[in-house]
Amino acid sequence: xxxxxxxxxxxxxxxxxxxxxxxxxxxxxxxxxxxxxxxxxxxxxxxxxxxxxxxxxxxxxxxxxxxxxxxxxxxxxxxxxxxxxxxxxxxxxxxxxxxxxxxxxxxxxxxxxxxxxxxxxxxxxxxxxxxxxxxxxxxxxxxxxxxxxxxxxxxxxxxxxxxxxxxxxxxxxxxxxxxxxxxxxxxxxxxxxxxxxxxxxxxxxxxxxxxxxxxxxxxxxxxxxxxxxxxxxxxxxxxxxxxxxxxxxxxxxxxxxxxxxxxxxxxxxxxxxxxxxxxxxxxxxxxxxxxxxxxxxxxxxxxxxxxxxxxxxxxxxxxxxxxxxxxxxxxxxxxxxxxxxxxxxxxxxxxxxxxxxxxxxxxxxxxxxxxxxxxxxxxxxxxxxxxxxxxxxxxxxxxxxxxxxxxxxxxxxxxxxxxxxxxxxxxxxxxxxxxxxxxxxxxxxxxxxxxxxxxxxxxxxxxxxxxxxxxxxxxxxxxxxxxxxxxxxxxxxxxxxxxxxxxxxxxxxxxxxxxxxxxxxxxxxxxxxxxxxxxxxxxxxxxxxxxxxxxxxxxxxxxxxxxxxxxxxxxxxxxxxxxxxxxxxxxxxxxxxxxxxxxxx
Amino acid sequence: xxxxxxxxxxxxxxxxxxxxxxxxxxxxxxxxxxxxxxxxxxxxxxxxxxxxxxxxxxxxxxxxxxxxxxxxxxxxxxxxxxxxxxxxxxxxxxxxxxxxxxxxxxxxxxxxxxxxxxxxxxxxxxxxxxxxxxxxxxxxxxxxxxxxxxxxxxxxxxxxxxxxxxxxxxxxxxxxxxxxxxxxxxxxxxxxxxxxxxxxxxxxxxxxxxxxxxxxxxxxxxxxxxxxxxxxxxxxxxxxxxxxxxxxxxxxxxxxxxxxxxxxxxxxxxxxxxxxxxxxxxxxxxxxxxxxxxxxxxxxxxxxxxxxxxxxxxxxxxxxxxxxxxxxxxxxxxxxxxxxxxxxxxxxxxxxxxxxxxxxxxxxxxxxxxxxxxxxxxxxxxxxxxxx
Numbered sequence: 001x002x003x004x005x006x007x008x009x010x011x012x013x014x015x016x017x018x019x020x021x022x023x024x025x026x027x028x029x030x031x032x033x034x035x036x037x038x039x040x041x042x043x044x045x046x047x048x049x050x051x052x053x054x055x056x057x058x059x060x061x062x063x064x065x066x067x068x069x070x071x072x073x074x075x076x077x078x079x080x081x082x083x084x085x086x087x088x089x090x091x092x093x094x095x096x097x098x099x100x101x102x103x104x105x106x107x108x109x110x111x112x113x114x115x116x117x118x119x120x121x122x123x124x125x126x127x128x129x130x131x132x133x134x135x136x137x138x139x140x141x142x143x144x145x146x147x148x149x150x151x152x153x154x155x156x157x158x159x160x161x162x163x164x165x166x167x168x169x170x171x172x173x174x175x176x177x178x179x180x181x182x183x184x185x186x187x188x189x190x191x192x193x194x195x196x197x198x199x200x201x202x203x204x205x206x207x208x209x210x211x212x213x214x215x216x217x218x219x220x221x222x223x224x225x226x227x228x229x230x231x232x233x234x235x236x237x238x239x240x241x242x243x244x245x246x247x248x249x250x251x252x253x254x255x256x257x258x259x260x261x262x263x264x265x266x267x268x269x270x271x272x273x274x275x276x277x278x279x280x281x282x283x284x285x286x287x288x289x290x291x292x293x294x295x296x297x298x299x300x301x302x303x304x305x306x307x308x309x310x311x312x313x314x315x316x317x318x319x320x321x322x323x324x325x326x327x328x329x330x331x332x333x334x335x336x337x338x339x340x341x342x343x344x345x346x347x348x349x350x351x352x353x354x355x356x357x358x359x360x361x362x363x364x365x366x367x368x369x370x371x372x373x374x375x376x377x378x379x380x381x382x383x384x385x386x387x388x389x390x391x392x393x394x395x396x397x398x399x400x401x402x403x404x405x406x407x408x409x410x411x412x413x414x415x416x417x418x419x420x421x422x423x424x425x426x427x428x429x430x431x432x433x434x435x436x437x438x439x440x441x442x443x444x445x446x447x448x449x450x451x452x453x454x455x456x457x458x459x460x461x462x463x464x465x466x467x468x469x470x471x472x473x474x475x476x477x478x479x480x481x482x483x484x485x486x487x488x489x490x491x492x493x494x495x496x497x498x499x500x501x502x503x504x505x506x507x508x509x510x511x512x513x514x515x516x517x518x519x520x521x522x523x524x525x526x527x528x529x530x531x532x533x534x535x536x537x538x539x540x541x542x543x544x545x546x547x548x549x550x551x552x553x554x555x556x557x558x559x560x561x562x563x564x565x566x567x568x569x570x571x572x573x574x575x576x577x578x579x580x581x582x583x584x585x586x587x588x589x590x591x592x593x594x595x596x597x598x599x600x601x
Numbered sequence: 602x603x604x605x606x607x608x609x610x611x612x613x614x615x616x617x618x619x620x621x622x623x624x625x626x627x628x629x630x631x632x633x634x635x636x637x638x639x640x641x642x643x644x645x646x647x648x649x650x651x652x653x654x655x656x657x658x659x660x661x662x663x664x665x666x667x668x669x670x671x672x673x674x675x676x677x678x679x680x681x682x683x684x685x686x687x688x689x690x691x692x693x694x695x696x697x698x699x700x701x702x703x704x705x706x707x708x709x710x711x712x713x714x715x716x717x718x719x720x721x722x723x724x725x726x727x728x729x730x731x732x733x734x735x736x737x738x739x740x741x742x743x744x745x746x747x748x749x750x751x752x753x754x755x756x757x758x759x760x761x762x763x764x765x766x767x768x769x770x771x772x773x774x775x776x777x778x779x780x781x782x783x784x785x786x787x788x789x790x791x792x793x794x795x796x797x798x799x800x801x802x803x804x805x806x807x808x809x810x811x812x813x814x815x816x817x818x819x820x821x822x823x824x825x826x827x828x829x830x831x832x833x834x835x836x837x838x839x840x841x842x843x844x845x846x847x848x849x850x851x852x853x854x855x856x857x858x859x860x861x862x863x864x865x866x867x868x869x870x871x872x873x874x875x876x877x878x879x880x881x882x883x884x885x886x887x888x889x890x891x892x893x894x895x896x897x898x899x900x901x902x903x904x905x906x907x908x909x910x911x912x913x914x915x916x917x918x919x920x921x922x923x924x925x926x927x928x929x930x931x932x933x934x935x936x937x938x939x940x941x942x943x944x945x946x947x948x949x950x951x952x953x954x955x956x957x958x959x960x961x962x963x964x965x966x967x968x969x970x971x972x973x974x975x976x977x978x979x980x981x982x983x984x985x986x987x988x989x
Contacts, residue, residue, distance in 0.1 A: 563916070
């Protein structure tokens with residue numbers, strides 16, 4: 001027998017990093033006896049090491065709770081967690097689409113941040129009821145009344161009686177639970193209609209295969225149901241359905257209004273695409289739920305094993321990660337400087353960092369990564385359009401008619417005292433000012449249009465340092481725009497190093513060329529000969545630095561007692577050389593390729 | 602024909618940069634002399650009739666022991682092995698660690714080459730590196746050595762010392778050369794881990810001149826030495842014509858030598874095999890073994906032909922003369938350039954070889970500056986490829 005849909009509440013929590021989302025979720029699980037306190041790992045929802053260290057959620061996740069309300073009834077709460085980073089905007093939108101309501105958590109000492117705002121808008125767009133909650137009222141610097149007013153002014157929802165809580169101490173958290181019952185609508189849907197289940201997340205399990213995390217909108221699904229993925233058309237037989245209690249717990253069926261998982265011996269998460277609709281093969285729904293999009297890689301970089309012998313290990317590791325991450329793409333590429341490796345595509349810079357970090361940590365690989373690149377559209381004189389994700393594949397300037405680069409709409413929220421320095425930063429990064437709104441007397445919301453290329457390097461870090469950490473940032477892709485771009489090459493001792501090639505705006509090429517050449521001069525060790533480092537656009541040299549030759553590389557003393565020691569020393573030095581990449585005649589340390597991107601040219 | 606090295610591990614006080622096996626002179630010194638003489642008796646039986654062309658007493662500061670002990674040890678060697686009539690018999694000494702009488706006794710006992718550690722003529726620099734003597738004390742020792750009869754004298758110098766300028770170094774060379782020794786060793790300071798100087802530099806209490814400045818110093822010093830008639834014949838060694846140190850040439854020619862005393866290393870032919878071995882490296886262990894009547898050996902390795910070849914290259918390229926290709930072929934049955942063709946060619950592109958005499962594989966001055974990187978290239982040659 002299925003649960004009365006009128007007693008179900010499906011909701012998610014929206015919050016800025018560190019505003020207390022995971023802590024609140026933990027308290028809710030404790031209060032509803034979903035998990036015993038002693039079983040709680042700190043912050044149960046963020047379960048990956050990297051997630052915990054960075055304090056962000058990468059994958060969505062869900063948990064079912066039973067709440068005994070003061071009206072005497074027991075409600076089923078399905079809390080669907082959302083990823084907390086702009087790279088995963090689409091995943092956030094699908095997780096929100098699975099809910100009827102959202103709890104908006106705002107830090108009483110900070111106020112609304114850009115990221116929160118973007119997600120609240122997503123929630124409102126998806127027709128969710130928003131329940132504002134002011135958190136961290138136990139802190140001395142808390143200003144709950146100011147924050148409530150800000151919520152009303154900026155988001156335009158009433159916040160006068162928003163619960164003021166401390167997720168840390170548990171103060172008033174029970175009020176949030178009871179307000180969820182009142183604020184979030186019960187799901188509607190027809191349990192007898194053709195099946196419509198939204199995939200809001202997926203996960204690969206070694207035993208069950210790829211699992212779809214779903215919200216059922218219409219119909220019922222149970223073991224043995226033959227299902228069809230509406231976007232891909234693939235069909236599978238369901239082997240298990242279950243709920244998050246909070247770990248996987250098989251149930252007989254999932255029906256309209258419920259949240260759970262579906263296992264169907266699916267080999268890869270490529271078949272369980274987030275946003276897709278699952279229906280019955282024998283009685284398909286007329287149309288899929290709206291909003292499905294193919295995930296597109298926005299940022300690309302070359303990933304190479306530091307030791308060429310580990311190419312196969314890297315491939316195996318990428319294959320494994322791909323099982324669980326449909327948004328990761330990669331294909332083999334060869335670099336003259338770095339040998340065999342892969343060009344990998346990511347949703348954004350954070351996604352890239354997470355993947356490379358997981359490759360190094362979980363698979364114990366030593367990697368060389370090249371500077372990230374966006375995807376450029378190149379229109380040649382003979383009327384072709386070429387899509388370039390690796391700068392060294394850019395055709396000759398003489399063959400190019402024009403180029404386009406991806407552009408984003410950026411929202412920056414900041415205390416007004418930093419507006420000047422932030423506008424300068426945006427200007428330096430080719431930003432075009434759109435508008436500025438005062439949220440309060442001393443806080444503003446800035447809108448800029450920026451080339452994606454300019455924000456994938458260290459824009460976010462610069463923003464944080466210029467605003468002493470107070471500014472927050474969010475962006476969405478807004479298409480492509482024509483741009484005067486050039487290919488910037490680097491030559492070491494006269495030989496081009498393809499792994500260092502980048503595409504930059506022509507006005508920035510000189511500064512960038514100089515900065516990178518200077519950086520290379522610092523990271524390339526002195527060798528037996530002088531090494532000219534040149535930055536070039538086509539055949540034109542725009543910057544030059546020189547690594548001086550080693551003056552003395554000879555041991556002053558070598559007598560009878562030193563021979564064995566001397567041989568050992570030579571062996572050790574040779575080992576050190578192995579960590580270097582040979583670019584023509586020049587040995588370059590593996591990390592030089594990445595260090596180059598830490599430059600805001 | 603071999604060389605014999607005798608290690609005397611005592612000093613009046615250890616210098617701040619020194620990582621050699623040496624300790625301040627203590628009560629073990631008497632037992633040490635007996636142990637050495639016992640070791641000589643043991644090796645005499647192991648290598649009967651081995652002819653000796655050079656003897657070298659090094660340390661430490663050999664003259665930290667009484668001259669009579671040193672003479673007794675030399676006599677023991679003479680009794681054990683036939684010494685060539687023109688054998689070079691060297692002893693290292695430090696100013697302050699020997700007087701006029703002692704020097705005289707050494708000369709009379711047959712020591713015919715003296716090596717004096719000076720390092721620099723500026724007393725402030727000597728103090729900073731922990732030398733126990735002043736320049737004036739060195740000068741007195743040098744005069745006493747001449748008076749005692751020594752004509753073949755080496756003086757050790759260093760560059761790259763804390764606080765040292767190029768002028769300091771060149772002044773040192775001029776002052777020393779004016780005394781007319783036959784040989785000058787000029788070493789670049791090596792900062793060795795575990796020494797007080799190393800700790801001071803790491804902790805920022807002491808600073809060394811910048812490496813480019815040291816290289817300038819070294820180059821200027823080399824020019825000056827040659828100008829003053831001291832010809833470079835090895836990376837750090839300069840001599841008047843005919844006065845290269847014959848004992849040290851044994852090492853650089855990769856010829857056999859027998860090391861006696863604590864921590865001494867040897868390369869000898871035993872049962873037709875080339876072996877390298879070392880003695881116990883601490884004094885109590887060394888004494889204990891000998892007092893039980895056993896050879897004080899610690900490690901012993903067989904050196905195969907391939908490794909011997911590399912060692913011959915590693916040592917031979919230190920010499921300005923380079924490697925005698927005919928001698929190399931006679932010893933190993935292959936030509937040195939053909940054997941290491943890849944490394945040879947790579948470094949030829951850098952212009953590191955001196956092509957003036959095709960009978961030798963010889964580095965030019967620039968190549969000598971890059972010796973270690975050249976050796977790393979030679980080291981790339983693998984035994985397995987060589988055997989093919």
